[in-house]
Amino acid sequence: MTTSQLQWAEPTEIRNPTSAPIAPLLAARWSPKGFDPTHVLSDEQLTSIVEAARWAPSMQNSQPWRFIVGRRGTETFAKIENGLMAFNQGWTSRASALVVFCRTPVSADGKTLPYADYDLGQAAAHFTVQAAKLGLSLRQMGGANLAAIAESFALPESIAPKSVAALGVYSDDAGSIDEKTRQADAAERTRLPLDELFAVPAE
Numbered sequence: 339m340t341t342s343q344l345q346w347a348e349p350t351e352i353r354n355p356t357s358a359p360i361a362p363l364l365a366a367r368w369s370p371k372g373f374d375p376t377h378v379l380s381d382e383q384l385t386s387i388v389e390a391a392r393w394a395p396s397m398q399n400s401q402p403w404r405f406i407v408g409r410r411g412t413e414t415f416a417k418i419e420n421g422l423m424a425f426n427q428g429w430t431s432r433a434s435a436l437v438v439f440c441r442t443p444v445s446a447d448g449k450t451l452p453y454a455d456y457d458l459g460q461a462a463a464h465f466t467v468q469a470a471k472l473g474l475s476l477r478q479m480g481g482a483n484l485a486a487i488a489e490s491f492a493l494p495e496s497i498a499p500k501s502v503a504a505l506g507v508y509s510d511d512a513g514s515i516d517e518k519t520r521q522a523d524a525a526e527r528t529r530l531p532l533d534e535l536f537a538v539p540a541e
């Protein structure tokens with residue numbers, strides 16, 4: 339598959355009030371709840387995003403990540419959404435796709451992978467940044483019954499769901515996004531001050 343049908347998107351709105359210059363894509367990334375309910379995720383977009391995750395670093399190149407992706411309107415989407423906590427189900431129905439980030443706790447040759455969670459998080463970050471490069475947003479969710487999701491897909495023990503994400507195109511269109519969601523998405527964006535991130539002073 340070529341990438342010729344992919345549209346690279348440069349950030350149109352830098353939402354993050356950074357205290358030092360950073361890559362525009364990162365300065366623009368945020369996690370909306372308002373998604374355009376008409377947007378359809380293309381095969382090219384999905385392949386590009388998963389390809390980016392594929393190239394994340396991992397301990398001994400163990401690549402302990404697997405994904406479940408269901409586009410809106412599919413049985414897979416419904417199964418994932420059914421496994422979400424009620425406070426997430428309200429807004430996820432408009433997402434273009436729901437994604438389950440799964441971890442493989444052992445390698446192909448049966449060795450345990452102590453950094454599997456850490457590595458999965460890095461794959462999720464790659465996934466998120468590549469989505470941003472395509473003009474898409476992710477909102478990750480811990481508010482899910484992961485055991486129920488594993489059961490609904492009859493996953494083997496070797497594939498453990500760790501988090502869920504909604505993927506789609508941000509929208510604040512009052513015609514399709516409720517006021518509460520629009521307000522939540524417009525909230526001030528905050529972070530710990532930069533100084534607090536140094537466990538000991540940098541030298």
Ligand SMILES: Cc1cc2nc3c(=O)[nH]c(=O)nc-3n(C[C@H](O)[C@H](O)[C@H](O)COP(=O)(O)O)c2cc1C
Nearest residue numbers: 367368369370371425426477478479480481482501
């Ligand atoms: C592991 C994880 C779990 C999260 N769980 C939820 C959730 O259940 N529901 C939700 O609306 N947002 C959830 N979020 C989104 C965070 O609240 C959000 O990333 C955080 O407030 C920072 O905002 P930003 O991503 O826009 O910078 C989660 C994010 C992560 C990484």
